[in-house]
Amino acid sequence: MAAKPQSDHDKRKQISIRGIAPVENVGNVKKSFNRHLHYTLVKDRNVSTPRDYYFALAHTVRDHLVGRWIRTQQYYYEIDPKRVYYLSLEFYMGRTLSNTMVNLGMQSACDEAMYQLGLDIEELEEIELDAGLGNGGLGRLAACFLDSMATLGLAAYGYGIRYDYGIFTQKLENGWQLEEPDDWLRYGNPWEKARPEYMLPINFFGRVEHQDGSAKWVDTQTIFAMPYDSPVPGYGNNTVNTLRLWSAKAPNNFDLRFFNNGEYIQAVCDRNLAENISRVLYPNDNIFEGKELRLKQEYFLVAATLQDIIRRFKSSRFGCRDSVRTSFDTFADKVAIQLNDTHPSLAIPELMRILVDIEGIDWEKAWTITVATCAYTNHTVLPEALERWPVSLLQRVLPRHLDIMYEINQRFMDLIRTKYPGDNDRLRRMSVVEEEGEKRINMAFLAIIGSHAVNGVAAIHSEIIKTHTFKDFYEIFPERFQNKTNGITPRRWLLLCNPGLSDVIAEKIGENWVTQLSELRKLEPFANDENLLRQIMKVKQENKMKLAAHIQQKYNVTINPASMFDMQVKRIHEYKRQLMNCFHIITLYNRLKSNPTMTFVPRTIMVGGKAAPGYYMAKLIIKLINNVANVVNNDPIIGDRLKVIYLENYRVSLAEKIIPAADLSEQISMAGTEASGTGNMKFQLNGALTIGTLDGANVEMREEMGADNIFIFGMTVEEVEELDKRGYVPRVYYEKNAELRQVMDQINTGYFSPENPDLFKDIFNSLMHTDRFRLLADYESYVECQDKVSELFKDQMAWAKKCLYNIAASGKFSSDRTIGDYAREIWGVEPTDIKLPAPHEKADPDTV
Known part of the structure; x- marks a missing residue:
């Protein structure tokens, strides 16, 4: 080399x-x-x-x-501090x-x-x-949280699944997304340590025997969970916490008859079926699919983790490591379990099963312990994303847990009857067991009932779940509902990925911001310091030139580093409205085609993200963007004034190149649909300006930086509701706006798909008939706001000043702040600084 x-x-x-x-x-x-x-x-x-x-x-x-x-x-x-256990089906660690x-x-x-x-x-x-064990924001948030828990000195553990194949590798072929397996372990993983000595049995299927008031889960099929530990170092301290990922292993025993009847080879091959549980990450994180394998993954995670938690509790110094019978009276004082969305919510019935069936604790006491131990984070308000498992599937795979969930629901219904006598509609609305159509278990309801704290991940999101999504539950348990606005780790998302900007900041205000991001407020008095503003813009330009070189090499497209780098990188989903961004691209293209000599601020618009493999409309949107890019990029009239790049296989390591180079960040979901967003925070921290709706964390970002330093457009949550009450008619917007009509007609008639004029008709028809995310209603406001963005970009010093205000206002959005809030207000622990013991001191049996 x-x-x-x-x-x-x-x-x-x-x-x-x-x-x-x-x-x-x-x-x-x-x-x-x-x-x-x-x-x-x-x-x-x-x-x-x-x-x-x-x-x-x-x-x-x-x-x-x-x-x-x-x-x-x-x-x-x-x-023996209180330990925090963060359970997540996704950890998007990156490199x-x-x-x-x-x-x-x-x-x-x-x-x-x-x-x-x-x-x-x-x-x-x-x-x-990349360790791509996550789909997007939820998994990346979990990774940031691990970094912050270690940096704050919390006794914390991450628990997840060691998928053999992470989120698929995205390839683009003729503009279409193709999925290839992400065999991230093919060369080995130098960071993990296998722990076969802590392999644990996990049971499925079987039946329940009831006798003498007790229950036994019998005739089960057993597989094993083998832990792999990875270190999670804190920044600048001596703390190194553990991320423990479970891998499914088949049992070693064989029925000896297989040796005699010639089926031995088949028996060995069948063992692989058990190991499929940890084979692959499910890519549909915003479209719930009630698949048996997914249910097995969720139970596999919580069953292995709870066994591990209880083993550690029993062997703890101030637990009952020397007693014959463990007392669980102090369990909730020593254990905090955080459920990252509903995916690990089976932890609630599983903990009840362990306490009641195995430890012999009566129901009421076990329930008190469970509720005091568990807390639930909600990540979405989209109905299609909320987990509802068919009772028939649970009956077959986890029969004992279904019994427990029925019992939890029955006792909860008794509570509702007491508080609201005669209100049968409320009983129907709040029942964990949904009776309409196929009988299902609502896992979000179960998580709320079985947790002492329920939080949203941005202020507006937390209000929505209180006033709409879980309104009935908020009326019963108002003390449980909290807000914990998401955050990002400044170590990876500024210090590591943008060393040039880190230096500029450190030279001006020192280095404390790395662990105290609120220190960035000290930059505000320098908003009129032209030398500092020029340094910030110089770093930005260097980052843009690096990215331009990468794009030239990767896509063979030459882009203008002096153009505005306009970025939208996130999962491809209709609610995130990449389609509206595409409409704006076409609008700019049409303007240039009709008036080639017009004054035009050059733009390079980059879109990146993966669509779930079964999500037809999202994949069609990717195809449309690529077809539009092909037309725009090869039109000599347009030249280098407008370029469109679809960033293939967007992932953490690519984000580390893209985000420092961005001028404009697109956060344009319909108000009331994005829980929080964390990409918006990463762009802000790196000095990009945001164009967005008042959705998710955008609301709080505007509060922190001031309305003059962010580009807000579109309807508010209240205006969306009012529009829906009046009756939304998409065609009205299509007919009254000439630019919008031209864009939609071009899509509908095959302008961007001459080889197949009908290719994008489904997009046109979807918008004209339902337009679920109100794209047409927000289009005009969006385009007008984009015109203001272009106007400001002409004045680079004015732009730089707003960039500085964005950076200075990023302090609230540190995951250190978020985790500090969780620690004090949900887990009941205080951040601490690790003081290392002498090397000869006694070690935990589970040393790492």
């Missing part, structure tokens, strides 16, 4: 916030690197590949984690190497060591495959 140019290396060395590595540290890194290359990978420099070098560096960095990791767990064992070097403060040493060895650390970082 070629060495870096001296000037580039010197520039990286001089990053003020990372410092210059001491010589002895560089020497140690080189020594460790060569040792791992030789003894771990069994290679020398003559035959090593770039991937070998990446693995050697990863193992070198990991070595610096292990001592802290073990001592952190020893410390937890000694003081680990860069983030770990930043949090350990060893990036400069590693950079210099690799340079001295003739290697390019940036090339090595690019070799690492």
Whole structure:
């Protein structure tokens, strides 16, 4: 691998916030690197590949984690704090190497060591495959939360599933999305440690025996959950927490008859069916599908995790590690379980089953413990995303849990009858068991009833779930409902991905903002400092040039780095309204075609994101954007004034390149549909301006930065409701707006699909007949707002000033703040600074 140019290396060395590595540290890194290359990978420099070098560096960095990791767990064992368990079916971690070097403060040493060895650390970082164990915001939020929990010194554990295949790799072929498996483990994972000694049995199917007032779940089929642990280092402290991911393993025992009747080979092959549980991540995170495999995944996660939690509780220092019978009186004082959406909500009946059936605790006491232990985060108000499991499926797969859910519901219905005698409609509305049509269990209702805290993830979202989605439950349990506005980790989303801007900020206000993001408010007095504004814009331009070079290499499209970089990157879904962005592209194209000499602010519009494989309309939207891009990018009249790029296979590592280069962030969902959004926060932190509706966290962003520093358009939640009451007629908007009508007619008549004029008729018909997300109603306001964006972009200093106000107002949106709020107001714990014990002190049996 070629060495870096001296000037580039010197520039990286001089990053003020990372410092210059001491010589002895560089020497140690080189020594460790060569040792791992030789003894771990069994290679020398003559035959090593770039991937070998990446693995050697990863193992070198990991070595610096292990001592802290073990001592952190020893410390937890000694003081026995209340532990937080974050259960999520998704953890969208991305790459680990860069983030770990930043949090350990060893990036400069590693950079210099690799340079001295003739290697390019940036090339090595690019070799690492993303750990894409999530669909989008929910999984990435979980990853940010882990970083913040470790940085704040919380005794916290993440629990999820170690999917063999993460979110699919997106390929574009003739503008259509194709899905390929994401075999992220094919080269191995240097960051994880398998723990076969903690493998646990998980039961499915079977039947329930009732006798003497007790129940037994018998004749079950058993598989095993094998844990894989990954370290989660805090920033600049000694804390290293654990992310434990479970992998499904078939039992080793065989029926000996298979050896005698010739079916042995088939028996071995059938074992693989059990291991399918952890084979692949479900990609439909906003369209609920009641599939048996998904139900098994959800139960697999909670059953393994709760066994682990209870084992740790029983062996804890101040639990009852020496007593014959464990007392669960202190369980909720020592254990906090956070359910990341309804996916892990089976934890509620599973904990009840363990406490009642196995530990012999009476129902009322077990229920008190369960409610005091569990808390539920709601992430969506879209009806199609809320989980409702068919009773028939639960009866077959988890019969004992269905019994428990029936009992929970019966007791809850008795409470409602007492509070609202004679209100049968309320009973119907609030029943966990939905009787209409196919009998189903409403998992969100179960999560609310079985948790002591229920939170939304932005102020407006939390109000919607109180006044609309779960209004009946709020009236019963008003004390349970809270808001916890989402946040992002500033380590990955500024310090790591945008070192140039990090330096500019650090030189002006110091480095405390890395762990106290509210310190960015200190930038506001410099809003008229032209030198600072020019530095911010210089960094932005450098990031844009890097991205332009990447796009040239990847897509063979030349873009103008001086143009406005207009970004919309997120999952492709109708409610996120990528289609409205596409309408604006076509509108700009039509304007230029009709008046080629007009004054026009150049734009490069980039859209990225994956559509669920079975989501027809989302995939059709991707095809439309790509067809429009093909027309626009190849029209000589347009030139480089307007370019459209569809960013293939959007993922965390690509986001780290895109977000620092963005000028404009598109957050344009219909008001009342986006729970929060976290992409909007990442763009804001990196100095992009936002165009958006008053939806999700956009509302609070405007409050923080001031209405003059964000571009708000479209209807509010109240205006959407009022429109619906009057009766929404999409055709009215189509007929009264000439530009809109032209766009829709072009789509409908095949202007962008001459080879198949009917290709996009379904988009036209959907909008004209239902337009569920009111795109046509907001179109005119959106286009007018975009015109204001273009006008401001002409004045680069005025634009830079607003960028500074955006950065300065980002403090509220740190995941450190969010986790601090969870800790104090839901989990009942205080952030702490880890004081490491001496190495000889006694270790937890579950050391890591």
